[in-house]
Amino acid sequence: MIFNSAVENRPILKFFARIFFILVLVLIIGFSAVYYYLEQQNGKYISHQIELSQKELAGALTYSNLNANEKLKGYFEHSRNQIVASNILKLEMRDQNQTVIIEYEKKAVPEHAQYVFQTILLPPSKSLDYVMIPYGDNHFALVYIKKIASLDNYYTVKMIVMLPSDTISVMRDTMRKIIIAVSLILLLVVIGIFPIIYQQYAQINKEKMKLVQSNFETLKTLGNAVALRDSDTYEHNYRVTYYTIKLAQALNVPSEHIPSLIKGAFLHDIGKIGISDTLLLKPSKLNADEFTSIQKHVVFGLKMIDSIDWLDDAKTIIGCHHERYDGKGYPHHLAGEEIPYSARIFAVVDVFDALTSKRPYKFAISLDESLAILREESGTHFDPNIVDVFCDIARSIYDDVHNLDILSFEALLLQSGEPYIPYGESIITKGIG
Known part of the structure; x- marks a missing residue:
């Protein structure tokens, strides 16, 4: 089996994370809606308080002659009890020239309220602005400034209005009840639909995991079939795949890109199925014509997987793992970074395994000799940076697999x-046209 329960549970953990994110998003939207509603209600309440606090005063603005200010003063003195309700703590009225017409302060106002009263200004584009401030224990006061227009003049009124404590309590209770209700509704919805969605x-x-597992089982079978045809066991494919994974980790290749390396490592020589046994199993060195013929396995391999979309990202290793860093490889004579990164990675581990393994035409050589050859061909056959990293880990990963039973x-x-198996398609490399 390619998968175990830990691998199968990984997508489920992602599912829980998505559900949690959606729930948080819904809660934010829900509470924002509640906050907007309460702000609307709060605005209506404050507008009502402002209207009440200046209703009598606005009714006096029926003057249109030059003595209007004096008449307003007189009206205020005459009707103070009607104008100044019990909850108005401070009042100031100015005309359009900022001349103070009326000043009234019921009792000493706390310093912070006095500061807000003195500094509040009316924005040019508005006729009203207000601030709600704490005023003693469990009390609030409303500081507002408003423009009132008459026939040929306008006046600016500023007030500090004490808000009834019972009204504030009602507002708080309403907010608390709405928040609790929204939270319960959302919780019930999640509890109800979560089992179904899950x-x-x-x-x-x-079903997806079964399909991916089937694909990788097929991949392993194809790779092993090629290895057995090449007078080798499937241990070669296992070794180069293991080396490739470890080298990719050492190079900090992103996890989502490693599946393409695994596919390419298993299928790198799949095109050898199209090469005759005479060439594949020849115990002596190939001549020029034979070497040209065996090079065709790269083209054969690309054709074999051309119609399999799931293996598109394996094409770079299949088609380019015989390219050389100096441009003298085959089949495209690519050089340097023209060679896809995945192919440059695999070229190092493929040659390393070839050097340290017995083949029909050669004996295995030692680890130290193999690393010396890699270093010697660094910059000509191989990417120097990749060789440096591989040499640092080579002894460790070689010891991991050396003398292990199958x-x-x-x-x-x-x-x-x-x-890395559950990840999606890789974008580490570009396919070969």
């Missing part, structure tokens, strides 16, 4: 590769 998601994810090796490979 069940459907789990089923879809299960079952232990398979378990090690699956343990290394399973974190």
Whole structure:
């Protein structure tokens, strides 16, 4: 089996994360709606208080002659009890020339309220502005400034109005009840629909995992078939895949890009199915014509997977792992960074495994000799940066697999590769046209 329960649970954890994000988003939207509603209600209440506090005073603005200010003063003195309700703490009225017409202060106003009263200004485009401030224990006061127009003049009124404590309590209770109600509704909705969504998601994810597993099982079978044709065991594919994963990790290749390396490593020589056994199993060195013929396995491999979309990201390794950093490789004679990064990675591990493994035409050479050859061909055959990183980890990963029996090796490979299997298509490389 390619997958275990930990791998299968990873998408489910992502599902929970998505649900949590959606829930938080819904709560934010819900509370924003509640806040907007309460602000609307609060605005209506404040507008009502402002209207009440200046109703009598506005009624006096029926004057249109030059003595209007004096008459307003007289009206205020005569009708003070009607104009100044019990909850008005401070009042100031100015004409359009900012001349003070009326001043009234019921009792000493706290310093912070006095400061707000003195500094509040009317924006040019508005006829009203206000601030609600704390005023003693569990009390609030409203400081506002308003423009009142008469026939040929306008006046600016500023007031500090004490808000009834019972009204504030009602507003707080209303806010608390609405927030609790919205929270309960959202919780009930989530509790109700979550099992249904989760069940459907789990089923879809299960089918998806089966499909991906089937694809990777097919991938492994194809790779092993090629390795067996090349007079080798499938341990070669296991080794180069394991080396590729470890080198990619050391190079900090993003996790979502590693599946393309795994696919390419398993299928890098799939085109050898189209090469005759005479060439593949020849125990001596190939001549020029034979070498040209065996090079065609790259083209054959690309044609074999051309119609399989799931393997598109393996084309870079299949088609370019015989390119050389100096441009003297095949089949496209690419050089340097023209060679896809995945192919440059795989070229190092493929040659390393070839050097340290027995083949029909050669004996295995030692680890130290193999690393010396890689360093010698750094910058000509291989990307120097990749060689440097690989040489740092080569002894460790070589020891990991050297002398392992096949079952232990398979378990090690699956343990290394399973974190990357569920990821989607890779974007580390570009396909070959």
